[in-house]
Structures are given as C-alpha cells and as structure tokens.
Amino acid sequence: MSLSFPLYLNPSFCSSSIRKSGEGGSSSSRAGSMKEASAVCYKKFIDFALEETKVHTHLATSPLQKKFNSLMSMDARTELQMLSFEAPKVRLLRCLSIEGNDGMQVLDFAVFPKPEFDLPIFCANFFTAASTNIVVLDLNPLHAVTDRDDYKEKYYRHLIPLGLKYAELLPWGGKITSESLRFFSPIVIWTKFSSSQYYYDVLFSAFKDYYKAWLELMEQATEEIDTSEIVSNREAQHRYLMWRAEKDPGHRLLRRLVGEALAEEILRSFLFNGVQELGSKTFLDYFPEYRSDSGTINEKRSMIGKSFENRPWDTEGNFLGNSLRWIMAVN
Numbered sequence: 001m002s003l004s005f006p007l008y009l010n011p012s013f014c015s016s017s018i019r020k021s022g023e024g025g026s027s028s029s030r031a032g033s034m035k036e037a038s039a040v041c042y043k044k045f046i047d048f049a050l051e052e053t054k055v056h057t058h059l060a061t062s063p064l065q066k067k068f069n070s071l072m073s074m075d076a077r078t079e080l081q082m083l084s085f086e087a088p089k090v091r092l093l094r095c096l097s098i099e100g101n102d103g104m105q106v107l108d109f110a111v112f113p114k115p116e117f118d119l120p121i122f123c124a125n126f127f128t129a130a131s132t133n134i135v136v137l138d139l140n141p142l143h144a145v146t147d148r149d150d151y152k153e154k155y156y157r158h159l160i161p162l163g164l165k166y167a168e169l170l171p172w173g174g175k176i177t178s179e180s181l182r183f184f185s186p187i188v189i190w191t192k193f194s195s196s197q198y199y200y201d202v203l204f205s206a207f208k209d210y211y212k213a214w215l216e217l218m219e220q221a222t223e224e225i226d227t228s229e230i231v232s233n234r235e236a237q238h239r240y241l242m243w244r245a246e247k248d249p250g251h252r253l254l255r256r257l258v259g260e261a262l263a264e265e266i267l268r269s270f271l272f273n274g275v276q277e278l279g280s281k282t283f284l285d286y287f288p289e290y291r292s293d294s295g296t297i298n299e300k301r302s303m304i305g306k307s308f309e310n311r312p313w314d315t316e317g318n319f320l321g322n323s324l325r326w327i328m329a330v331n
C-alpha cells in the first residue's frame with residue numbers, strides 16, 4: 001500500500017496536554033501555558049521527516065502498520081501512536097509517539113536500512129516531562145567507529161562540522177556508559193535541558209539537519225553485492241537491535257504504560273523489529289559479559305563500570321575515551 005494520506009498522526013495528538021495546561025488561571029497565563037505545551041509537541045518532527053523522505057524515495061506502508069497503530073495506556077490517560085513504512089533502501093522506518101495528559105511527550109523515531117546497505121541507523125529519542133527534556137539524536141553507526149576508521153571516514157568525516165555546531169548549542173548531557181557509547185557516532189547529540197521555546201527550536205533545527213544528512217547518505221548509497229558484506233551488515237544490525245531491545249532505558253516507561261506482555265511485543269516486534277528476523281544469535285551471544293551466575297541476563301546497565309561525563313570525541317571526530325577521566329557508572 002503506497003503512502004497517500006497527508007496527516008500522519010491524529011490531528012488531535014498533543015492537544016489534550018494543551019487543553020489541560022490552559023484550564024484555569026488568567027487568560028494571559030493560559031496563553032503562556034498553551035504556548036509552552038504546544039512547543040513540546042513532536043508531531044511536526046514526524047510530519048517533516050515523512051514529507052522529506054517522500055522527496056528522496058518512495059515510501060510504502062509497512063505490514064506492521066496493521067497491527068501496531070494506536071492504543072491507550074492501562075489507566076486511559078496516555079495515548080500511544082505508531083507509524084511504520086518501508087522503502088527501496090529502507091527495511092523499516094518507524095516511530096512511536098506518546099502523549100500523556102500530564103504534559104509528558106515522547107518521540108522514538110528510527111530508520112533501519114536493508115542489509116544490502118551499510119548505512120547508519122537514524123535515531124531520534126526524545127523525552128519531555130513538565131520541566132525536563134532528555135534527548136538522543138544520532139546517525140548510529142552500523143559498524144563501530146571506534147574499530148572501523150574506514151566506516152567513520154565514509155559516513156561521518158564530512159558531518160563533523162554539523163555535529164560541532166549542535167554540540168555548542170546542546171551541551172553534552174552527562175554520564176553515559178561505555179557499553180552504550182559503542183553504538184553512538186562522533187556527531188551524537190546527547191543532551192538534557194529545561195523546557196523552553198529556544199531549546200525546542202534548536203532541537204527541531206537539529207532534527208531537520210540530521211535527517212536531511214541521513215537522507216543524502218541514503219540517496220548516495222549503492223547496493224552491496226558481496227555476500228559476506230551483506231551478512232556482516234545483517235549481523236551488525238541484529239546486534240544493535242538485540243542491545244536496544246534488552247537495554248534501552250525507555251523500556252520501563254513502556255512497561256508501566258501498557259503492561260509487561262504488550263510492552264515486550266511492542267519492543268521486539270515493532271520498535272526493534274528484526275531481533276527475530278535478522279538472526280538467531282541471542283543477547284548473551286553478542287554480550288557474554290552480561291551473563292549472570294544463573295545464566296540469565298544481568299539487569300545492570302554497565303558491566304565494565306565506566307561512564308563518561310564529557311564528550312569523548314575531539315573536534316575532528318577522534319575518539320578520546322581511553323584518555324578521558326572516567327567515573328564509576330550508575331547501574
């Protein structure tokens with residue numbers, strides 16, 4: 001089914017928190033609250049991404065859309081909306097948007113390439129509460145840039161100035177574990193900020209610039225014909241998905257909203273679709289250091305026990321992690 005509808009999210013999405021913010025108080029205070037609430041709505045991010053994607057490629061609705069579309073939380077106070085598409089070079093483009101009536105907003109937007117292409121994975125994870133915002137925006141490397149200089153040169157060297165621009169505007173967000181860091185690129189935006197129109201505008205600008213950069217990489221990408229390289233790409237993406245499906249910090253929120261069973265299905269079949277389809281290795285096959293004495297997966301975020309307080313790349317994109325001061329990670 002080809003993409004034919006002009007609005008990708010329910011037009012009322014984000015409106016409940018605006019209405020809630022506008023209840024009571026003076027007209028001027030209501031106007032201020034409504035402006036702040038509307039600023040945090042991530043619908044325009046999704047609309048921009050999908051419209052921009054259509055300029056570069058043909059989008060078709062994913063078969064996942066029939067099953068994963070929208071639902072309410074167990075307490076009927078939070079709405080979750082899901083969209084999914086595919087394209088000639090894209091295995092899955094999907095997004096999850098969450099709107100709570102307490103002003104909470106979440107966007108989880110990702111684009112996974114087909115294994116015939118070694119493209120980075122576009123990743124935008126944004127969480128907004130009443131006064132706090134937590135952001136990760138990146139072109140996640142399919143192959144670790146700390147190990148593969150050729151991959152870093154191919155996809156990131158020319159994007160370093162873009163990363164530096166937003167590193168100045170959106171400062172490093174503090175401690176991040178060394179295990180998580182291996183899935184980030186030298187241009188990653190990892191930041192936390194208090195709610196303000198200025199930061200929302202900067203974040204939207206960064207999202208647009210990063211997504212346009214990814215689309216340009218996609219346009220230039222050529223299909224791999226070497227079977228061994230395709231197998232390598234598939235395994236690298238499977239490894240990434242296994243890590244995210246098991247250790248992504250947003251899982252607790254999802255489980256609280258919809259329950260353990262449904263959250264697990266959304267995680268493994270929608271958000272990180274491919275954990276079952278792209279390979280047969282388990283999480284512990286890829287990350288044996290997480291095996292507990294009982295043979296199960298250790299729930300700790302970090303087994304190495306290291307995290308980085310400061311940005312571990314220099315202005316040329318060289319990894320400085322081994323020379324930076326590290327602190328004990330909080331699990």
